[in-house]
Amino acid sequence: MRTDPPAEAGDPHPATDRPAAGSVTRGFLFADLRGYTSFVETHGAASAVDLLTRFRFIVREQIERFDGAEIRTEGDSFYVVFGSVSDAVRGGLAIAEAARQGSSERSDEPIRVGIGVHAGETVETPEGYVGSAVNIAARICAVAQPGEVLVSDTVRALTQTLLPVRFVPRGRRQLKGLADPIALYAAEPTGATATWGGARRSGWRRRRWLIGSGAAAGLAVVALAWFISRPPPGLPPGPWTIGLDMPLSGNVASLGGPMQDAVQLAIDEANAAGGIGGATLKLDARDDAGSDGSEDPDLGAANATAFAADPRVIAMIGPSSSGVATSQIPITNTAGLLQCSPANTRSGLTKPRFGALDLRAAYPTRINYVRLAPADDIQGPASASFAFNDLGAREALVVDDAGDIGREIADFFEQAFKKLGGTTVRRALNPGADPVPVLEPLSGTLGPQTIVFFGGFSGTGAPELRKAMVDEGHAAVPLFSWDGIWDGSGADKGSYIQLLGAGAVGSYASHATIGPLRADFEDRFRTKYRVAPDEYAGAAYACAEVILQTLRELAKTSPTADGLREAVRSYAVDPTHSYQTALGTVGFDANGDSIHQFVNLYRVESSAAGGKGDWVIAKQQDFGPAP
Numbered sequence: 001m002r003t004d005p006p007a008e009a010g011d012p013h014p015a016t017d018r019p020a021a022g023s024v025t026r027g028f029l030f031a032d033l034r035g036y037t038s039f040v041e042t043h044g045a046a047s048a049v050d051l052l053t054r055f056r057f058i059v060r061e062q063i064e065r066f067d068g069a070e071i072r073t074e075g076d077s078f079y080v081v082f083g084s085v086s087d088a089v090r091g092g093l094a095i096a097e098a099a100r101q102g103s104s105e106r107s108d109e110p111i112r113v114g115i116g117v118h119a120g121e122t123v124e125t126p127e128g129y130v131g132s133a134v135n136i137a138a139r140i141c142a143v144a145q146p147g148e149v150l151v152s153d154t155v156r157a158l159t160q161t162l163l164p165v166r167f168v169p170r171g172r173r174q175l176k177g178l179a180d181p182i183a184l185y186a187a188e189p190t191g192a193t194a195t196w197g198g199a200r201r202s203g204w205r206r207r208r209w210l211i212g213s214g215a216a217a218g219l220a221v222v223a224l225a226w227f228i229s230r231p232p233p234g235l236p237p238g239p240w241t242i243g244l245d246m247p248l249s250g251n252v253a254s255l256g257g258p259m260q261d262a263v264q265l266a267i268d269e270a271n272a273a274g275g276i277g278g279a280t281l282k283l284d285a286r287d288d289a290g291s292d293g294s295e296d297p298d299l300g301a302a303n304a305t306a307f308a309a310d311p312r313v314i315a316m317i318g319p320s321s322s323g324v325a326t327s328q329i330p331i332t333n334t335a336g337l338l339q340c341s342p343a344n345t346r347s348g349l350t351k352p353r354f355g356a357l358d359l360r361a362a363y364p365t366r367i368n369y370v371r372l373a374p375a376d377d378i379q380g381p382a383s384a385s386f387a388f389n390d391l392g393a394r395e396a397l398v399v400d401d402a403g404d405i406g407r408e409i410a411d412f413f414e415q416a417f418k419k420l421g422g423t424t425v426r427r428a429l430n431p432g433a434d435p436v437p438v439l440e441p442l443s444g445t446l447g448p449q450t451i452v453f454f455g456g457f458s459g460t461g462a463p464e465l466r467k468a469m470v471d472e473g474h475a476a477v478p479l480f481s482w483d484g485i486w487d488g489s490g491a492d493k494g495s496y497i498q499l500l501g502a503g504a505v506g507s508y509a510s511h512a513t514i515g516p517l518r519a520d521f522e523d524r525f526r527t528k529y530r531v532a533p534d535e536y537a538g539a540a541y542a543c544a545e546v547i548l549q550t551l552r553e554l555a556k557t558s559p560t561a562d563g564l565r566e567a568v569r570s571y572a573v574d575p576t577h578s579y580q581t582a583l584g585t586v587g588f589d590a591n592g593d594s595i596h597q598f599v600n601l602y603r604v605e606s607s608a609a610g611g612k613g614d615w616v617i618a619k620q621q622d623f624g625p626a627p
Contacts, residue, residue, distance in 0.1 A: 026081050027088025027119050027155070028133050029068070030141035031059055031095055032365065033076035034112040041576050043109070051109050052076060058098040058111065066091035075570065077365050079138070085119040085158045089165060092117050092149040093189050100147060116141025117151040117187070119158055135357055138364040139175040140184065142352070153183040164190045176352025235551060236561035238279030242267065242547060243307035243316035245286050245300055245324070251293040255320050259342055259540035260285050261529050263317055266544035269524075276548060277555025284313065288324055300324035301331060308335035311561075314551075314568045315340065317543045320536070322346035326359065329369050333360040338569040340546060341371040342539030345512055350591040351375065351626075367573040370546075370592040372539040372583065374512040374599065375626060379482045380412020382599035382623050383510045387451050387480055388420045390601075390619065391508075394449040396424045397441050399465060401456030402431065409482050410455030417453075429454075429461045435468040442474050450477055457484035463499040470503045480508045486602060490612030497604060497613045504604045504613055514539045514583060515598040515622065521582035542581035546572055549579045593626035 033055050040048040052075075059078050063070055066087045072079040082088040092115045103110035118140055120133025136152065144150035156167045167185040174181040244263055246256025260283075267281050275281070286303040290296030300319050307313045308331055315338040319325050322344045329349065332339045341349075348354035349369065354377070357364045387393040396417055400410035407428075414424050425441045442450065452469065454462050462485045469477060486509040488495035497504045517538040525533040525541075533541075550572045559567045571577065578587040578595075587595045601619040608614035 025085065025119055025121050025158075026083065026133070027085040027117060028122075028137035029078075029080040029082065029088050029092055029115065029117050030138045030365070031078045031080070031092070031113055031115045032141055032144075034114050034146045036076040037574055037576055039109075047109060051111065054102055054106075054109075055099070055111050055113065058102060059095055059113075062091050062094040062098060065094065072363075074363065074366055077141075079134075085117075085155055086162050088117050088119070089149070089151060089155060089159050089163060089187055092151075093165070093187060096147055096149050097189075112146035114141060114144035114146055115149045116144050117149065117155050119152070119155050135361055135364060136175070136178070136182075139177060139352070139357060142365070143173060143175065143184075149187040151185050151187050153185065155187075156185050166190050174353070177355050177357035233277070233556050233558050235277035235279040235555050235559065236564060238275065239282045239312070240279055240551075240564070241282050241284050241310065241313045242544065243284045243286065243303070243310075243313045243318075245288050245303045245307075245316060245318035245328070246320055247289040247295045248285065248287040249289045252289050252295060252320075255295075255536075256287075256289075256318075258529075258531075258534055258537035259318075259320065262525065262533060262537040262541035263544045265525060265528060266541050266548060270548050276551045279551075281548075284310075288319055288321075295319065295321035295324050297321075297324050297327035301327040304328040304331040304337075304339075308332060308337050311565075313337065314565050315547045315572070317342070317540060317547075319344070322349060325349050325369070329359040330362065333366065333368050334362040336363075336366065336368060336566050336569055338547070338565075338572050339369045340543035340572075341369070341373070342514075342543055343373050343536045344371050345373050345376050347375040347377045349375075350593050351377070352591070356591065366569075367588075367590070367592045368569050370573055370588045370594075372514060372542055372586060372594050373536075374597040374623075375593060376409065376482075376512065377412050377627060378597045378599060378623055379510045379512055380409060380414075381416035381627060382512075382597075382601070382621065383413050383453065383480055383482065383508075384416035384420055384422070385621075385623070386508070386510070386601045386619060387453070387478075388417060388422055391451060391478060392449055393451040393478075394422055395446045395451075396422055397427065397439070397446060397450065397452045398424050399427045399429050399438055399452060399454050399456075401454075401460035401462075402428045403456065403460060406454075406456035406460060406484070408455070409484070410453065413453050413455065413480075429456070429465060431460065433461075435461065435465045436472060438465070439468055439472055439474065442469075442472070442477060452477055452479045454479060454481045454485070456481070458487050458494070458496040458499070460484075463496055466496075466500055466507060467503055475503070475506060478506050478508055480510075482510050483512070485509050486511050486615055489609035489614035491609050491614075497615070501613070502606060505606050507604045508618070509602045509615065511600045511602060513598045513600045513620070514542075515596055515620075516584075518582050518584065538582045542579075542583045542586055545581040546579045546586065550577075589625055591626070595625050596622050597624035597626055598622050 068080045068082045099111040099113045118133050118137035122131030140150050166188045170184040172181040172183050248256045271280050288295050288300040307316050317340050320343045325344045350356050398410050398414045400406040427438045429438050466479050485496040490497040514535040554567050602615040603618045605616040606613045
């Protein structure tokens with residue numbers, strides 16, 4: 001559970017200024033300044049500060065006017081609670097109207113604000129409000145257009161007979177992270193209420209006039225004195241720490257060890273070059289391998305908690321396991337700690353439509369977790385593209401193993417294949433069931449341009465399905481799957497190829513990958529460690545490079561020690577920034593996913609691995625940006 005930060009000195013809206021505790025229905029409002037990041041890039045810092053100041057004044061003026069409580073402000077977004085749902089709607093409309101008036105006065109710097117309002121029963125605790133209404137309000141805000149006050153059907157039902165407001169249907173929307181779509185409405189004032197946002201604009205103009213005239217000379221003197229005495233650019237004195245969470249012991253040490261080596265190499269190189277901005281760096285590597293030899297989410301959570309509690313830790317790299325990441329992201333999100341994973345692929349770690357907002361529930365709009373590995377949901381479109389365009393398939397028998405992951409992978413493929421113009425027949429292969437009946441469409445309705453796609457694993461029916469295809473005379477029909485069967489060569493006991501032998505020929509598998517590594521990184525890694533780096537070692541090094549290059553940029557602005565962690569996070573996750581790394585140019589989208597989505601497409605080659613058969617690359621393609 002998050003703890004609200006203390007109010008800033010002089011802040012007239014402290015976090016403790018809230019309606020009375022208890023389980024009651026309240027109105028929750030989120031307001032977000034659209035396009036602020038790009039505005040900073042195109043207009044410069046001075047204009048951006050002015051725009052943000054105007055936006056905050058407008059929002060706070062209307063919050064006070066309608067008796068709201070400012071719970072949290074993060075850069076260009078507000079989270080507000082109102083004692084009544086009607087006041088939340090009126091406050092939202094007043095903010096939107098004031099922003100429109102402010103934009104008409106300063107057309108070169110428009111205040112483009114999107115607002116979302118929801119209502120629900122919550123409980124106020126010392127740590128904040130508890131209830132789903134808060135998260136839903138944030139998600140509604142995320143889809144509101146600039147200048148729009150978007151509300152839920154709950155809000156409409158509670159206020160439509162109380163307010164002179166027109167609720168314009170916007171349809172049922174599948175909000176990211178919610179299981180079911182909800183009806184949304186744009187609130188529009190009618191009659192005299194159209195002036196809700198204009199009643200107190202003179203105060204803003206008066207303050208701007210005072211600064212622009214009577215105080216100008218004093219400000220100029222202060223600015224000149226600061227310019228003469230300002231410290232040289234750089235970082236606060238180090239060393240600053242980069243945390244690393246990886247499996248470093250037991251059977252899984254081979255996964256995390258190369259990534260640890262890669263990060264240490266990057267830090268050593270930075271320090272050898274004189275540090276960054278006058279500060280040196282160090283690595284704090286922690287092990288998340290459990291006693292059973294697997295990656296332990298509880299250990300990962302404990303490691304993330306330790307990093308978050310250490311003020312010298314400015315970012316962390318890891319983990320390797322998506323399951324561990326699920327336990328860590330709520331912790332690092334609450335702490336505002338940048339987290340870069342080289343290897344995680346679970347879609348729900350970043351993408352709201354798969355539940356990412358639940359992981360960052362403390363601060364839904366604050367991105368702190370980024371990754372370089374593509375998410376699992378890219379494999380379906382990649383496989384569909386290869387099957388349709390490279391194999392010439394126009395029909396597909398899509399089979400899943402009746403498990404959640406298998407069904408999801410099969411769904412991704414089926415949706416993408418149909419979008420390309422293919423047709424599908426869907427079947428499920430239950431655990432232990434005879435696969436022959438599942439294959440009946442191959443002998444009936446499906447034509448010669450057919451493939452079989454299997455969503456599942458080697459241990460959930462893939463070898464049995466392929467064997468049945470061969471035995472039933474369908475060996476010429478390709479079987480396509482994903483990472484779940486890409487589990488080693490014919491020399492590896494229990495692998496898909498080893499279990500099938502010659503019958504594995506004609507099988508294909510996709511594997512989300514990092515992309516090609518730069519030769520100079522490979523050479524340096526090999527020189528230091530006497531082994532070649534694997535793909536995830538390259539990605540770990542790239543994560544370190546993202547952090548180091550962020551620090552180099554921040555050193556130009558002389559950040560404070562207290563503000564360095566947040567400065568690192570906000571700069572690194574900015575979609576407008578890119579980094580030159582061992583993987584080439586990398587960057588992140590608005591969810592924290594890599595702009596590159598490389599997928600390897602493999603086929604079984606019987607002559608590989610000394611004649612025992614192995615997977616060989618048929619094609620590598622970048623399917624970015626992330627879907």
